[in-house]
Amino acid sequence: MANPGYGKRSAGDEDPHADADFAHLSPQDAEIAVFVDHLEEGHAMGHKAIAAEHPRYGQQASRSSLGRITLAGHLRWIKEHITVEDNSMRWVTRTYWSRTPRSLEWWANFTRELDGKDVTEDYQPGLARVEEAPPQAEQPEQPEQPGQPGQPEQAEQAEQVEPHEAAPEQADEPSEAYRTLAELRATDPRMPLSASDCRALEPRAAEWLSRGATPHDITKALTDGLPPAVSNPGGLARNRLESKMPPKKAKVRQKAARRAQVSRVIMACGLCDADERTTEIVSGLCRECLAEIEAEGPVRVYGAVPETFLPGPRVNGLPGADEVIDVTDRVNALRRAAGLR
Numbered sequence: 001m002a003n004p005g006y007g008k009r010s011a012g013d014e015d016p017h018a019d020a021d022f023a024h025l026s027p028q029d030a031e032i033a034v035f036v037d038h039l040e041e042g043h044a045m046g047h048k049a050i051a052a053e054h055p056r057y058g059q060q061a062s063r064s065s066l067g068r069i070t071l072a073g074h075l076r077w078i079k080e081h082i083t084v085e086d087n088s089m090r091w092v093t094r095t096y097w098s099r100t101p102r103s104l105e106w107w108a109n110f111t112r113e114l115d116g117k118d119v120t121e122d123y124q125p126g127l128a129r130v131e132e133a134p135p136q137a138e139q140p141e142q143p144e145q146p147g148q149p150g151q152p153e154q155a156e157q158a159e160q161v162e163p164h165e166a167a168p169e170q171a172d173e174p175s176e177a178y179r180t181l182a183e184l185r186a187t188d189p190r191m192p193l194s195a196s197d198c199r200a201l202e203p204r205a206a207e208w209l210s211r212g213a214t215p216h217d218i219t220k221a222l223t224d225g226l227p228p229a230v231s232n233p234g235g236l237a238r239n240r241l242e243s244k245m246p247p248k249k250a251k252v253r254q255k256a257a258r259r260a261q262v263s264r265v266i267m268a269c270g271l272c273d274a275d276e277r278t279t280e281i282v283s284g285l286c287r288e289c290l291a292e293i294e295a296e297g298p299v300r301v302y303g304a305v306p307e308t309f310l311p312g313p314r315v316n317g318l319p320g321a322d323e324v325i326d327v328t329d330r331v332n333a334l335r336r337a338a339g340l341r
């Protein structure tokens with residue numbers, strides 16, 4: 001996983017999963033794209049991190065595939081200039097992923113919409129807004145009308161309730177710690193704690209529960225490995241509750257999320273981290289990285305074959321007037337006629 005606030009983020013508004021999601025890519029690029037598509041939000045998206053997790057492709061193959069996937073419209077690296085409420089500022093690089101291939105115009109509009117967004121300091125999937133609860137409107141005071149009883153009179157009537165009409169007080173139920181100790185007798189007859197023992201040991205059992213232990217944990221600690229006969233169940237229980245006390249939970253200091261706003265957004269290269277401040281970004285890559293990807297071979301985008309390139313109907317074994325000749329069939333026919341195959 002990447003550091004909080006970085007890593008993979010969904011661009012949103014995607015098509016549902018389908019077998020043909022990445023059929024327009026080469027087999028290697030499609031396999032990397034499927035792998036990236038199933039990564040969790042916030043996962044590191046560098047080619048080294050992908051190669052470390054992928055079972056088949058190394059760093060160079062992952063880097064080239066990520067470049068071609070970017071050119072196909074699935075990936076964009078976007079730098080956001082964040083201004084926090086304490087007036088501190090910094091640049092963060094977000095990696096936005098779209099299962100659906102997007103056009104250059106779509107990504108440009110997506111980038112413009114990021115400008116001015118309210119974001120929290122800590123990472124949340126997508127651009128998390130910090131919503132503030134609207135202030136509650138004060139209820140206007142209603143003037144008392146003559147002839148109607150006001151609130152003070154109702155309060156006096158409430159105080160004049162006769163004692164015999166009050167609801168009877170219910171006896172306090174035993175705590176979970178007390179019940180756990182009292183039920184030891186049923187679990188193991190060698191540990192019959194008396195009522196006074198349960199009351200004396202209740203604070204220690206409650207401390208166990210406050211530290212994350214369960215009643216089963218307490219029962220197991222007090223009944224495991226008992227001798228054949230227990231002469232002092234209360235003393236044995238006290239000794240075990242104190243000696244086997246679980247450690248206290250570490251207190252997690254939660255830092256309050258500070259309001260932050262995106263004050264500037266620029267495109268960055270997905271392979272070298274250069275951005276629009278220093279170089280030209282073309283389809284998500286800088287000129288140098290784009291030339292490097294193109295030098296490895298043409299960026300192939302697979303799709304349906306246009307109808308003009310499909311063979312048409314034949315008349316007496318010959319192509320029709322409006323038919324495009326199937327070169328492969330034609331060559332095979334000539335080879336057979338020449339006796340070459």
